[in-house]
Amino acid sequence: EVQLLESGGGLVQSGGSLRLSCAASGFIFSTYTMTWVRQAPGMGLEWVSSIRGSGDSTFYADSVKGRFTISRDNSKNTLYLQMNSLRAEDTALYYCATISSGWGQGTLVIVTS
Amino acid sequence: DIVMTQTPLSSPVTLGQPASISCRSSQSLVHSDGNTYLNWLQQRPGQPPRLLIYKSSNRFSGVPDRFSGSGAGTDFTLKISRVEAEDVGVYYCMQATQFPYTFGQGTKLEIK
Numbered sequence: 001e002v003q004l005l006e007s008g009g010g011l012v013q014s015g016g017s018l019r020l021s022c023a024a025s026g027f028i029f030s031t032y033t034m035t036w037v038r039q040a041p042g043m044g045l046e047w048v049s050s051i052r053g054s055g056d057s058t059f060y061a062d063s064v065k066g067r068f069t070i071s072r073d074n075s076k077n078t079l080y081l082q083m084n085s086l087r088a089e090d091t092a093l094y095y096c097a098t099i100s101s102g103w104g105q106g107t108l109v110i111v112t113s
Numbered sequence: 114d115i116v117m118t119q120t121p122l123s124s125p126v127t128l129g130q131p132a133s134i135s136c137r138s139s140q141s142l143v144h145s146d147g148n149t150y151l152n153w154l155q156q157r158p159g160q161p162p163r164l165l166i167y168k169s170s171n172r173f174s175g176v177p178d179r180f181s182g183s184g185a186g187t188d189f190t191l192k193i194s195r196v197e198a199e200d201v202g203v204y205y206c207m208q209a210t211q212f213p214y215t216f217g218q219g220t221k222l223e224i225k
Contacts, residue, residue: 035214037162045154045162045205047214059212095161099152099209101173103162 002026002102009094009107016086020107022079022096030054030074035099036081038092039106048094049081064090086111115139115208119217125225132193134220136206141186142169143210150209153182153191156219157202165204166191198224 008020022034036048049070050059058070069082079096086109093106116139126132142149153166164173166182169189179194193200201224206217 037214044219045207045216047207047216050212050214061213093161097162099164099207099214100167101164103154103164105161 002098004096004098004102004104006094006096006104006107009109011110011112012086014087014111014113016111017082017084018086018109020081020083020094020096020109022081022104024077024079024096027098027101029072029077032098032101034070034072034079035097036070036079037095037097037103038090038109039095040089040092043092046092051079083109088113114213115142115211115215117206117208117215117217119204119206119220121220122218123221123223125223126193126196127225128198129195132196132200132222134191134204134206134222136184136189136191136217138187138189138208142189142208143186149185151182151184151189152207152209153180154205154207155200155202156205157199160202162205193222196222196224 003025005023031053035050051070055072067085071080088111091111095106096104118137120135142151149169151169154162155165156162165176170182181192203219205219
């Protein structure tokens, strides 16, 4: 069974940085494209970023390009999202997902101005 | 970007009755590998999203068989054969054929 556990969320001031982690288990991590999706309070789902299994290709939403960096450590079965230059509009629950088989519980990021 | 449009946005349903949600994409979701990467997600109140259907019509592990997905190209449908109380929540379609992945606005399923 796919299990994904996010961590690293918290309260940060505008302009600050956070690094999210997602520990994966129950599947062959290195063979899956991994994705971050966020959900602002009371809103719908927004794709943020994805990374291929080997880590050689990354993709970003225009809203985070140049500020966020997705990465993975296949030896640790862990996905990361480095978030810099945070803005109030980045406030959301951030989910880690395989898209085709499982979603995590989410970690909350609150950016104060 | 591919725009995903869901209808209706709200669906009051009587327990035991069927429900249907439509999702239309602004362009074909057929990938160059021949697959159609259209997923349906359920989000119960206060819960994370849960995968129900992947590649348009494949029920994910553990999903009750009252849920079914159909469609091809640009038109897709999620059907619940007999709505139960635990089905209350918001349903999203999403496409993973092309980056950026995109989601429908969500359809709120509630009990009459």
